[in-house]
Amino acid sequence: MIWNPQYECQGAEERRLLQLARLKNLVETLYSRVPFYKAKLDSAGVHPRDVKSLADIAKLPFTVKDDLRETYPYGLLACPQAEIEEVHMSSGTTGVPVVDAYTRFDIECWEEGMARTLSGAGATRHDTVQVAYGYGLFTGGLGAHYGAKRVGATVIPMSSGNTPKQLMVMRDFGTTVIACTPSYALFLAEEAKESGLDPKSLKLRAGCFGAEPWSENMRKQIEAAWGIDAYDIYGLTEITGPGVAFECECKDGMHVSEDLFYPEIIDPESGRPLPDGEKGELVFTTLVKEGTPLLRYRTRDVTFITRGTCACGRTTAKIHRLFGRTDDMLIIRGVNVFPSQIEHALIEIEGTDPNYLIVLDRGESHLDEVELQVEVKKELFTDETRSLESLRNKIEAVMKSKLGIQLKVKLVEPKTIERSIGKAKRVIDRRKI
Numbered sequence: 257m258i259w260n261p262q263y264e265c266q267g268a269e270e271r272r273l274l275q276l277a278r279l280k281n282l283v284e285t286l287y288s289r290v291p292f293y294k295a296k297l298d299s300a301g302v303h304p305r306d307v308k309s310l311a312d313i314a315k316l317p318f319t320v321k322d323d324l325r326e327t328y329p330y331g332l333l334a335c336p337q338a339e340i341e342e343v344h345m346s347s348g349t350t351g352v353p354v355v356d357a358y359t360r361f362d363i364e365c366w367e368e369g370m371a372r373t374l375s376g377a378g379a380t381r382h383d384t385v386q387v388a389y390g391y392g393l394f395t396g397g398l399g400a401h402y403g404a405k406r407v408g409a410t411v412i413p414m415s416s417g418n419t420p421k422q423l424m425v426m427r428d429f430g431t432t433v434i435a436c437t438p439s440y441a442l443f444l445a446e447e448a449k450e451s452g453l454d455p456k457s458l459k460l461r462a463g464c465f466g467a468e469p470w471s472e473n474m475r476k477q478i479e480a481a482w483g484i485d486a487y488d489i490y491g492l493t494e495i496t497g498p499g500v501a502f503e504c505e506c507k508d509g510m511h512v513s514e515d516l517f518y519p520e521i522i523d524p525e526s527g528r529p530l531p532d533g534e535k536g537e538l539v540f541t542t543l544v545k546e547g548t549p550l551l552r553y554r555t556r557d558v559t560f561i562t563r564g565t566c567a568c569g570r571t572t573a574k575i576h577r578l579f580g581r582t583d584d585m586l587i588i589r590g591v592n593v594f595p596s597q598i599e600h601a602l603i604e605i606e607g608t609d610p611n612y613l614i615v616l617d618r619g620e621s622h623l624d625e626v627e628l629q630v631e632v633k634k635e636l637f638t639d640e641t642r643s644l645e646s647l648r649n650k651i652e653a654v655m656k657s658k659l660g661i662q663l664k665v666k667l668v669e670p671k672t673i674e675r676s677i678g679k680a681k682r683v684i685d686r687r688k689i
């Protein structure tokens with residue numbers, strides 16, 4: 257089902273004109289209202305009047321995650337703070353969060369993007385949508401919630417976790433569409449079977465899965481385990497959260513809501529725009545956002561763009577399933593984690609050396625398991641085991657509060673972790689996805 261044919265099936269020329277008008281307006285707004293952007297544009301030697309065609313976007317400066325970190329919390333606001341209705345955040349590289357501040361209009365656009373996403377998976381007002389993405393600062397829960405309400409479906413705001421209850425509700429309320437991370441969808445299916453509930457006997461028929469990397473193989477597994485259609489959905493906090501791009505029934509790339517977000521692919525080394533079909537770093541410009549609009553935001557996600565009319569009837573550009581990232585950001589149980597955050601947290605804990613190794617695995621449970629190996633001072637090993645135990649607990653607690661994930665800490669003696677000659681190897685990722 258196509259939620260908004262006017263924009264999703266728009267002719268190419270008409271869309272380009274709309275995008276250009278919106279881009280001009282955006283650059284003018286940023287120049288006059290956001291000192292950070294005025295300085296950036298000035299130092300790049302570009303003025304809003306230099307934007308005469310869409311191709312001129314290549315003259316404009318990029319925005320990177322560090323810019324968001326440095327302007328935390330409200331340095332990028334393009335409207336009075338009184339107009340901000342809601343804020344969301346995700347992790348930044350050093351633990352300073354990345355903020356998205358939404359006006360009423362921004363929330364409406366978010367609802368619109370998510371209504372298109374859910375409609376792509378066939379959801380209508382006759383559906384019951386169980387939202388099992390986390391609610392809170394993370395954009396997954398509320399984003400899916402708003403979209404499900406917009407399509408008029410019955411929403412069950414479960415949030416993440418509490419698996420037995422998820423299954424009970426799914427069965428008792430006849431959930432037809434689920435929104436959660438793909439790894440949790442597999443975990444839920446296993447747990448259902450374990451508890452004697454056949455996932456295929458339920459009314460579930462579709463799922464909107466994203467927020468972490470997954471594969472065609474995982475899609476097959478999820479579809480087979482539940483007897484459903486599994487759709488890939490994409491978004492990021494900085495741009496709006498989920499609702500930026502989504503799959504239709506063709507399951508062949510994700511349609512970008514191009515009237516709201518202008519996508520580009522660039523060479524991550526040179527920053528040069530790449531033609532359609534070539535793999536590179538995905539960059540987004542928000543075309544209508546009021547709260548925290550962003551110019552050419554480098555997502556660090558790697559994919560390519562294709563264009564043309566899809567068999568579903570949509571004419572919007574599609575991005576291929578993500579290939580990975582250009583930085584070292586890990587997504588652990590849907591939570592973004594930078595190894596540097598772990599390092600920053602460890603420095604503050606007495607008794608530890610800044611030598612650590614993150615070992616990631618996805619066990620039988622299909623959920624991410626993390627072991628953090630930390631070298632500790634020699635004296636501690638000669639001390640009573642009680643002090644080791646309390647240090648271990650302390651690190652686990654600090655990591656839980658700073659990163660938002662539970663990891664297993666293993667304390668090791670100095671020089672146990674292999675040293676590399678070049679860039680230190682901090683992560684061993686054994687997850688097979």
Ligand code: DLL
Nearest residue numbers: 346396466467468469489490491492493497498578
């Ligand atoms: O993960 C927003 C979201 C919520 C998307 C629910 C989809 C569903 P962040 O926490 O800011 O926002 O993380 C954004 O997650 O840059 C990608 O690296 C990764 N990511 C998101 N969707 C996908 C996907 C949300 N479908 C970061 N496939 C992005 C692979 C994804 N990676």
